[in-house]
Amino acid sequence: MTPDEAREMISAALLTVAPDAELGDVAPDADLREELDLDSIDFQAYAAELSRRSGLPVSEDDQRGLTTLAAGVEFLTRARVRP
Amino acid sequence: MAEFTMPSLGADMDEGTVIEWLVKPGDTVARGDVVAVVDTAKAAVDVECFDSGVIEDILVQPGVTVPVGTPLAVIGSEDGAKPKPVSQPKPQPAAVPVSQPEPAAVPVSQPEPAAVPVSQPEPAAVPVSQPEPAIVPKPKPQPAAVPAPQPERAPVPVPAPAPPPPSPRPRPPVVGPLVRKLSAELGVDLTTLHGTGRGGAITRADVQRAARPAPAGRGKVTPYARRLAKELGVDLTRITASASDGIVRAGDVRTSKPAPVTPEPSPVTPVADKARAMREATAKLMARSKREIPHYYLSTTIDMSAAMARLAELNRDLPVERRVLPIALVLRACARAAAKVPQLNGLWTDEHFEPGAGVHLGMAVSLRGGGLIVPVIADATELGPVELMDRVRDLVTRARGGRLRGSELTGATITVTNLGDRGVESVFGVIYPPQVALVGVGKVLDRPWAVGGLLGVRPVVTVTLSADHRATDGHTGARFLEIVQKLLSRPEEL
Numbered sequence: 073m074t075p076d077e078a079r080e081m082i083s084a085a086l087l088t089v090a091p092d093a094e095l096g097d098v099a100p101d102a103d104l105r106e107e108l109d110l111d112s113i114d115f116q117a118y119a120a121e122l123s124r125r126s127g128l129p130v131s132e133d134d135q136r137g138l139t140t141l142a143a144g145v146e147f148l149t150r151a152r153v154r155p
Numbered sequence: 156m157a158e159f160t161m162p163s164l165g166a167d168m169d170e171g172t173v174i175e176w177l178v179k180p181g182d183t184v185a186r187g188d189v190v191a192v193v194d195t196a197k198a199a200v201d202v203e204c205f206d207s208g209v210i211e212d213i214l215v216q217p218g219v220t221v222p223v224g225t226p227l228a229v230i231g232s233e234d235g236a237k238p239k240p241v242s243q244p245k246p247q248p249a250a251v252p253v254s255q256p257e258p259a260a261v262p263v264s265q266p267e268p269a270a271v272p273v274s275q276p277e278p279a280a281v282p283v284s285q286p287e288p289a290i291v292p293k294p295k296p297q298p299a300a301v302p303a304p305q306p307e308r309a310p311v312p313v314p315a316p317a318p319p320p321p322s323p324r325p326r327p328p329v330v331g332p333l334v335r336k337l338s339a340e341l342g343v344d345l346t347t348l349h350g351t352g353r354g355g356a357i358t359r360a361d362v363q364r365a366a367r368p369a370p371a372g373r374g375k376v377t378p379y380a381r382r383l384a385k386e387l388g389v390d391l392t393r394i395t396a397s398a399s400d401g402i403v404r405a406g407d408v409r410t411s412k413p414a415p416v417t418p419e420p421s422p423v424t425p426v427a428d429k430a431r432a433m434r435e436a437t438a439k440l441m442a443r444s445k446r447e448i449p450h451y452y453l454s455t456t457i458d459m460s461a462a463m464a465r466l467a468e469l470n471r472d473l474p475v476e477r478r479v480l481p482i483a484l485v486l487r488a489c490a491r492a493a494a495k496v497p498q499l500n501g502l503w504t505d506e507h508f509e510p511g512a513g514v515h516l517g518m519a520v521s522l523r524g525g526g527l528i529v530p531v532i533a534d535a536t537e538l539g540p541v542e543l544m545d546r547v548r549d550l551v552t553r554a555r556g557g558r559l560r561g562s563e564l565t566g567a568t569i570t571v572t573n574l575g576d577r578g579v580e581s582v583f584g585v586i587y588p589p590q591v592a593l594v595g596v597g598k599v600l601d602r603p604w605a606v607g608g609l610l611g612v613r614p615v616v617t618v619t620l621s622a623d624h625r626a627t628d629g630h631t632g633a634r635f636l637e638i639v640q641k642l643l644s645r646p647e648e649l
Binding site: 090091092105109111112113116117119120123124129130132135 | 467470474475476478480482521523524547548551552556575576577
């Protein structure tokens with residue numbers, strides 16, 4: 073997955089949780105939970121949505137590491153291409 | 156025969172708007188079926204009926220706001236029995252919502268304008284604050300039909316409720332004494348009216364409608380006037396023709412003032428009004444809480460390391476969308492503690508405490524864009540941690556994005572508010588009347604912690620209790636927090 077594709081997937085996943093989110097204003101290393109006012113249930117839903125869209129399992133540790141846009145892109149792009 | 160009334164979906168609700176009917180006259184319904192969607196100050200809610208039978212009549216049309224307790228529909232018995240003759244005196248519908256704690260609960264008849272936000276300024280007579288109660292349940296058949304706020308939205312005349320089951324013989328119009336009096340005052344000939352009430356009864360609204368000259372918006376408007384009105388944002392229904400033929404012309408449009416925020420004939424309240432209505436509902440209830448309830452507050456900080464270890468174990472085999480969050484264990488501990496300290500689990504009504512049957516945990520959920528809604532986890536002690544988490548997730552998700560059922564907003568015996576996600580260490584909440592206790596949960600934080608004479612770093616959470624001093628003393632509250640702490644330190648029991 074290219075970084076652009078990753079960003080697109082992240083945006084789509086975030087919009088399912090926070091339909092009113094203005095992602096253009098969010099810095100790559102800002103905490104999404106603060107920027108978009110997500111609570112732990114929202115954040116879990118975001119991680120689940122990302123997992124569903126990418127087909128990648130998201131462990132609890134992975135989930136903790138998804139708090140910024142940059143980390144999300146990193147998580148999605150470093151994954152091996154699925155068969 | 157039963158009446159389906161506007162339910163009270165929380166102590167902060169005193170009126171609601173029917174947005175949509177999901178049934179029509181003639182439909183068979185069973186207890187628990189969702190029959191209508193009702194908009195409260197906070198959310199659109201799927202409302203279930205509490206009787207089984209056949210819908211005989213719909214009394215309140217979509218878009219109309221009525222006080223809690225107002226009959227919305229008539230449900231007949233399943234054997235298809237016809238409604239009793241309308242002229243027969245029927246039991247008085249409760250004018251004061253029974254399920255609501257506050258006695259002064261008929262907002263439509265109250266003088267403050269704020270209490271009737273949805274009703275439009277009425278051009279015609281009949282002051283809203285007439286001395287007679289807004290719901291006219293008195294002796295007669297006149298269906299307690301939505302008096303004051305009956306919207307005078309001419310272009311969409313409130314459609315007459317579907318006619319009652321076809322009756323072989325025409326019946327004389329049924330008229331209650333109050334309606335008769337009104338018709339006399341307004342000079343309306345009752346024999347010319349078509350009653351839209353139950354069994355063809357003539358309602359106040361019918362009389363009022365007849366007393367008003369036919370609104371122009373309904374038809375007699377010149378095309379140019381219509382276009383001009385659209386351009387200027389003028390509500391045609393508010394314009395009276397100056398010419399004697401009753402046709403509204405462009406001049407009439409120009410001389411009329413722009414309509415004050417023309418309410419679209421849409422039952423959905425605009426966002427800004429919604430936010431305000433929600434603020435008002437919360438303001439009213441919280442002010443009442445602080446006015447009436449002598450709160451006392453307790454706080455304790457709990458070592459969560461055992462609970463967090465238990466969570467990791469639970470979550471190892473769960474997919475991300477079902478993982479259990481720390482709050483679920485805290486909620487479960489609170490529910491079990493409430494069962495063990497029943498003095499904190501229930502309602503304060505009529506100057507005494509009424510213990511709850513089962514622990515029904517209210518859970519304060521903040522909505523995106525502001526406001527609070529408190530769905531209820533019924534029988535919370537019966538759920539294991541994973542099921543409880545599923546329930547919490549479902550309720551929170553629907554509270555924010557989907558729709559809750561009426562039964563999911565009522566019956567809480569104790570409430571928990573969780574501000575941990577916002578990073579605060581502790582929250583001392585305001586009790587949700589008529590409950591007597593509110594538990595506040597802060598963030599799970601790593602903190603220096605002394606264990607067995609040594610200092611270590613542990614995940615800790617501060618749990619607080621706000622409780623009603625009329626119902627309990629601090630000693631009882633302390634016992635509750637102690638049990639919560641014990642349960643969280645032995646999470647294998649949770």
